[in-house]
Amino acid sequence: MDIKKEWIHFIENSTEQEQEALQVFLNSLKMKRERKSLTHIASLLQLKTNLVEDKMLEMEMPNSPLLDNSIGIVHGGLTATLLDTAMGTMASLVPGNKRGAVTVELKVDFLTPGTGEKFICRAEVVHNGRQLVRMEGKVRNEKGVLIASATGTFFKLAD
Missing domain, CATH: 1.20.5 (Single alpha-helices involved in coiled-coils or other helix-helix interfaces)
Structure with a gap:
């Protein structure tokens, strides 16, 4: 067929x-x-990005049947993908970064089940070094419930 x-x-x-x-x-x-x-992956997850200020952005991911795990909540790996993408995008936008950034380390803490209509990740620069950018991220649903938090280190790509 x-x-x-x-x-x-x-x-x-x-x-x-x-x-x-x-x-x-x-x-x-x-x-x-x-x-x-x-x-x-960004188009499949329907990610929308909004730069809040110089060192902070928000990335939104609407809930859909594609995100569910076997117990009917958002799969933790997709929550981690949202965190990694939001923090990596912000790390790519810091001063002195011309080509983007790649993840060196990512630590995610899952705090409550991923339920809701949409998930909003706020990513913030903690430190912008010569080669590394240290980030923090938090994912909340539309009601403000904290679902996950993360820290990450990103390597600035050279010219």
Whole structure:
């Protein structure tokens, strides 16, 4: 069976939740194709970034069926991905950083179950060194409930 027939067959026999997940996936492919997102993971997670001030940004991730783990809450790895992406993005924007930053170390503390309509990560620069940027991040849901906190160290890429 070719891929087109497979997709049609799947869609015709899909549940409402599967259709919702397919829509999120299709929208993410469109965003990447239209270059509205730098990475497939950012478009799949529907990440939106807002620079709050020079040393702080917020990154929002709406909840979707794609994020659930087997017990119906957001998978911890996706919460960690949100933290890593938000902190890494902010580390890439610090003065003296021209090419971006990559994660050297990431420590995540999961504090409460990841439930809610959306998850907002606030990433803040703790220290901007010559080669390393030290970051802190916190993820809350739309009601302000603290879900996870993290610290991370990011290496500035050279020219």
